[in-house]
Structures are given as C-alpha cells and as structure tokens.
Amino acid sequence: MNFLSTSLFVVAFIVATTLGQEVVPLDQRCLGCICQAISDCNTNAKCDGSTCGLFRITWAYWADSGKPTQDGQGPEDQDAYPNCVNEPYCAARSVQGYMNRFAKDCNGDGAIDCLDYAIIHKLGGYGCVGGQITGAYAEKLNQCLVQTG
Template identity: 60%
Template sequence: MASAVIKFSAIMMLIGVCAADVSELPEVKAAAAAAPPVTEVCLGCICQAVSGCKQGTQCEGDHCGLFHITWPYWADAGKPTINGLSPDDPNAYPSCTNDPYCAAQTVQGYMKRYAQDCNGDGQINCYDYMAIHKKGGYGCSGELPFNYVNTFNQCVAIVASQQQQG
C-alpha cells in the first residue's frame, strides 16, 4: 500500500508545485472547472479501501475490477469504454471496469453525477466520494463498514504525512 500511496503523493506534489504560479490564469480556471472531481490521491485511497488495489483484479459476482464496480454503477457513470467498444457490446462493462484507467474514469463519471455532502460538513470532498462509492449516490449518509473507513483513513494519513515530509 505504501508504494502506491507514494506514487500518488509524488504526482500530487508535482502538480501542486507546477500549478502554484499559474492558478489565476483564465485558462487554468476553466480547466479546473472541467477537471475530474476526484483527485488521484483520493482515487488511490478509495481503491485501497475497496480492494487493496490488487493489480489483475477481475469480475467476481456482481462487481468488477480494482474499484468493485457494478453494472448499474458503470451505467450511471455514462458507460465509459475502452478500445472503441460500443457501450452496448456485451464486453464493454467488464473490459472497462477491469481496466484501471477506464475504471477510474467510471468512478469520476459516477462522482460527477452524484457529488454531494454526505457527512454534512458543508463541503464535497474525498470523504464524501469515499462514502458515495461504497453506499451509492442515494445512500451515502448511511453507516459505512468499519474496515473500509479504517483502511481509507490509514491511506489518507500516510499520504498526508508523506506530503508534510516532502
């Protein structure tokens, strides 16, 4: 887990350094508005909490891939695909959700659709996305499994401590 978190942390630090000087440019503001809602670090910690980010995770039961995405979740996310497959192709769902990049796109699409303040703190952030991912777009304020939240929080704490050291 630590090596994957280090990679996400390093990417985020580089982005922060590069963006610091240009963040007020109109082009940068427009790009930020179009940016995916979930950061790389947040995606990484959700992945860690869901599956341990074990590469090669495939379909099992009603869910597929590193993020354990179900068909309805994928459909709500806009049915992203890879390799030019039609969303109606029978292989579109498993091929996307078993591919880490397409699965991450699926999570982004789902979060764009269902973004909301699940914990009532007045902000929509990574903790809300973590809850939405686990409980769905209409149940994110419900009770979350302890192990899921604990693993997620540990991941976030490791990234935060590495960012402070860097």
C-alpha cells in the same frame, strides 16, 4: 499495486462551488485511497459476483457513470462493462464519471470532499446522505488519507 501506481489513473476534476458548498475535486490522492480501501488496488481483481475490477464496480455503477469504454468499443457491446472496469484507467474514468454525477455532501459537514466520495463509492449515489462507512473500508481509507496527507 500501491498508491503511487494508482495515482497514474487520474485527471482531477475542476474545482467548483455548488449551492454554497465547497466542492473538492476527486483528485489522485482520493481516487488512490478509495482504490486502496475497496480492494488494496488489486489489479488482478476481475469480476466476482456483481462487482468487477480494482474499484469493485457493479454494472449499475458503470452505467450511472456514463458507460465509459476503451479501445473504441461501443457502450452497448456485451463485454463493454467488464472490459472497462477490469482495466485500471477505464475503471478510474468510471469512478470519475460517477462522482461527477452524484457528488454531494453525504456527511453534512458543508463540503464535498474525499470522505463524501468514499461514502458515495461504497453506499451509492442514492444512499450516501447520512450514511457512514465502517469496518475495514473505513480503516483503510483513513490510513491511506493520513499516510498520503
């Protein structure tokens, strides 16, 4: 699945200002690049160990995102987590919910933007401040952001 396909997932957040920091919404471009960086947007990715789906979401991440579900399923149903995070649209809603809850300026540049969202996605909402992303994830993210800029 390519970036253009992943762009179908998203409804952008409302732009807001918090504590003097500009908050850039988690838009289609950013969500698509996070997907590319974390799994190459592999729609065949299912649960493997503690992560599931094309965004490689853990149960705790999904729970912190508000436990989105699909097809009227209740969030406490035993298979609500894998059913959501293994389905691209529901998984994207989970990422959006997580970013809405944990949005912060991880890298200290005075803005909350796509790089911060990517750090939050990789390091978690509680571990992003002062955190950095490296390796293949960082390379793929930066390449995608440049290509889609």
